[in-house]
Amino acid sequence: GVEWIGNSLFRVHLLSNFGELLKILLSINIWKFIVGWINYSGTIINQNICENKILNRESKSIVSNLPTIVKEQRIDGNRGVYLNTRSRFILRYFSINQFIKTQSNLIHKRYLTSIIENKIDHAVLRFQMNPWFLTGFSDGEASFIVYVQKSDNVKIGWVTWLAFEINIIDKDLSILKDIMSYFGVGKIYHKSNGSCVYNVRSIEEISVIIAHFDKYPLLTQKQADFLLFKAVFEIIKSKDHLTEKGFHRVLGLKASINKGLSPELKKAFPNIIPIERSQLSCDSKVTEPNWLAGFTTAEGCFLVRIINKPNNNTQILLQFKLCQHIRDEKLFRSIVDFLGCGRVYLNKRSVDFFITKFGDISGILIPLFLKYPVQGVKHFNFLDFVKVAEIKKSNSPLTEENISSIRNIKSGMNYGRS
Structure with a gap:
């Protein structure tokens, strides 16, 4: 049937769906010569439908005369025309009115729904992220940021907002896509320096982030x-930051996070006393292999060393390394207990965890990460690391051909990987 909604004409298609009805609304826009485009090209007008009137989440469709079950996605994107914003569009199936000759090149003739988020297609979930993996990766790469900026638009003269950010190289973009798919909030931005950033800012979306880390807490001093x-x-949630007392409390908290207060804030508020940082209890320790896989994805290194000795005696060494601020020494010592191997080395401001014994690498480390894999570019470094271990394990002594193969593998690892 056909219905008028406001000033727009809509066709309501009633499809048989397991004996019940499913409503689909499509804008027809037939009077171009009177009202012009109702929709901007490549955008959708939001239509709200009561969920209790749509009980089914699947519908029957025919693709090339073959019955196919497809998931229906409820479109909730608002119409808008501005740069770097979310754009949702339905891929064309129903006929477009013949009066309109110009059609967006974003419309594809398929039974799919695509989402474009800042030019990044994250519709496909590549890796079902384990929550402890996400926490481990965040222990290495995430930042919790409190922004304070001068403003004439509020009574106290300063605005405050929060951000959860993960900034990594473009090559590991897939990890950010998986994180965004896991949380279901936030956006991804490309930066001109070859990195990309996952960013969550709204107070509603920040609550999703907080709920995760309440349930799966960080293990480092982060x-x-x-x-x-x-x-x-x-x-901020209680809006106390809009009062002078609440804002000063925000400054005291901010002074203890990351780099503390900016010179501008220190000058404007010289009497702010930083709130003492909470220290983790000494029993904070690694017990989750997925956490270690996530943390290794962020901070780990798989290294191959080739040492040329006299008399053409070439030695191949494999090393696994983790590095962190020295305040996480106790946590790193718990990794030794968890794995049953490795050693901890203290530097002036950092702590290193190393595994260098080949038996531990081949018998403990490699089986662990085969079962609980690291992700992103580091996964390919690990696979090359495994190749070298297999060559070394299967050939004793190593031949010139073996050493040449190892040199070739090493040249493509870490910084050598294109």
């Missing part, structure tokens, strides 16, 4: 930053 960040979140 947990202290999270707790301070969460305290600021509660202040």
Whole structure:
């Protein structure tokens, strides 16, 4: 049938779906010569439908005369024309009115729905991310940020907002897509320096981030930053940051997060006392292999060393390394206990965890990451690491051909990987 909704004409298709009805609304836009385009090209007008009137989540469709079951996605994107915004469009199946000759090149003749988020297609979930993997990766790469900026638009003269960010190289974009798919919030941006950033800012979306880390807490001292960040979140949520007292409390919390207050804020508020950072209890330790896989994806290194000795005696060494701020020494020592191998080395400001014994690498480390894989570019470095281990394990002594193969593999690892 046909219905008028406002000033627009819509066709309501009633499809048989397991004995019940499913409604699909499509804008027809037939009077171009009177009202012009109702929809901007490549966008959709939001139509709200009561869910209790649409009980089915699947419908029957015919593709090339073959019955196919397809998921229906409810379109909830708002119409808007501005750069770098979300754009959703339905891929064409129903006929477009013949009066309109110009059709968006975004319309494809397929039974699919695509989402474009800042020019990144994240519709396909590549990796079902484990929540502990996400926490481990965040322990290495995530930032909890409190922004404070001068403004004449608010009574206290300063605006405050929060951001959860993960900034990594473009080659690992797939990891950010999986994280965004896991959380279901946020956006991904490309930067001119060859990196990409996953960013969550709205107070509603930040609550999703906080809920995750409440359930799957960070293990490094970054947990202290999270707790301070969460305290600021509660202040903003209650709108106390709009009062002088609440804003000063925000500044005290911000002073203890990351790099603290900016020179501008220190000058404007010289009497702010930083709130003491929470210290994790000494029993914080690694017990989850998925956490270790995530943290290794962020901070781990798979290294192959080739040492040329006299008399053409070439030695091949494999090493696994993790590095962190020295305040996480206890956590790193718990990795030794968890794996039953490796050693911890202290530097002036950092702590390193190493596995260098070939028996531990081939018997413990490699089986662990085959079962709980690292992700992104580092996964390919790990696979090359495994290739070298197999060559070394299967050939004793190593031949010139073996060594040449290892040199070739090593040249494409880490910084050598294009």
